[in-house]
Amino acid sequence: MRPAVRQKLKRRFAETLDLPPSVVLDQAVIHIFGDSEVKIVNHKGLVQYSTACVKTRAVQGLIEVGGSELEIAFFSAQEIKIRGRIRQVMLK
């Protein structure tokens, strides 16, 4: 079965049983705390890190956090916590 079809089926399944899509679809969950902290749970790896931009891979695509004085406060296989002056969070 093609991955796109599999994702579509999983989404239908989650909607039917009223389950959180992030769990069923293995998607990343993004928490934004004001303009100073972003927490991404269930990421698939760090792609690029600089003080102005942090890019992480996720099932739904690339998550890009832009800002200034960015620092990775915590980094593990499941979670990444970014601190600094957050200006934008984009899904690409």
Added chain:
Amino acid sequence: MTQLLWLWWQGYLTVRLRGAGIERLLNRASQVGVALFRVERLTSDVVLVRMAARDFRLLRPLLREAVNGPRISVSVLDRHGLPFVLRRFRRRSFLGVGLGLAVLAVFYLANFVWFVQVFGNQALAVEAIKTAVEDAGLRMGIPRSSLDPARIERKLLESLPDLVWVQVKNRGVRVEVHVVERDEAESGEQRAGHIYAKQDGLVTELLVLQGTAQIREGDTVRKDDLLISGMYYDHQGRRQYGAARGIVKARVWYEAVGEASLVRWEPLRTGRRRSRYLLTVGPLTVPIGRSLPRENHLVTSRTWQLYLGTAMAPVSWTRLDYEEVEWETVPVPAAEAEQNAYELAWESLLAQGVDRERVLVEKRAVENLADGNGIRVTVRVEVLEDIGRFSGQ
């Protein structure tokens, strides 16, 4: 916070990674279970990371894995946390021993009485009570275990007859002595004596319970005039001397002056702040940091006291926060200044013993000060009060 405390407990390293493609190494590290904290990008090819000391050995094989890819160099810049502190102490054993001895000394010194404080005395001097307390066996430096509050209370009551009640409270290294003094009227009631005027006044009411009146209603009396004599004749006509008792009410006048400025100095914060610390061990205070003049700084302080269980140890830590200010003058409205001066005058009247509820007539005179910068309020009150003062012989 808890995570950082746990990391400090375990010991952690500040590691510098230099090279291209550091992100790939970080991903690989996270996959093998290494948690990274405070990852900082310093330059385009240098990143600082913090990691638990025990995870560092997991990083080495990953570097070898990347032998074909871009080369990344790793160096440990600093070591933090409890295991490294302990290791340092192992090397500097005397420092550790000294710290241990200091802690033991604090525990040992907390077993003694270091401060004796007296509360509740009015006529008796603190020094007199402290001398009696020392004679009763309570002095600075005695072991707390030898403290017998009941015995000290008994001895104090014996040695100071003016006390009617004593309580000795053990508060760690501090002992509080609470006293209540004998009421003068209570002690003088049975003695022979006369009643004298304690104020100038116009007598409006005279009631003699025992003794002989020396004045009549409507008389004007001066301070210390004899009002009721203790001499009286008993029912057999014999002259007796006893305690004069009675009530002499008179109109008494009081006057007080209050002055208030028409300008007020108010602090304007410049935003500059400095802190200073004080370490207090028993009577010794060690200042840490420079003292700043109080004329242009507002000072707030906070003190942390060391407690050993419920006992207070003679060690405290104080933080003084200095906030720089510039003083500027602000004009005060005349009505407000007059009210301030009036309240000051009343404070003075209350200090003279005037009972506000017994005031019959109150007069107020307001005038400006000669220099034009202030206001003066003179308050005159007429009060009805008992002017009798018993004096025993």
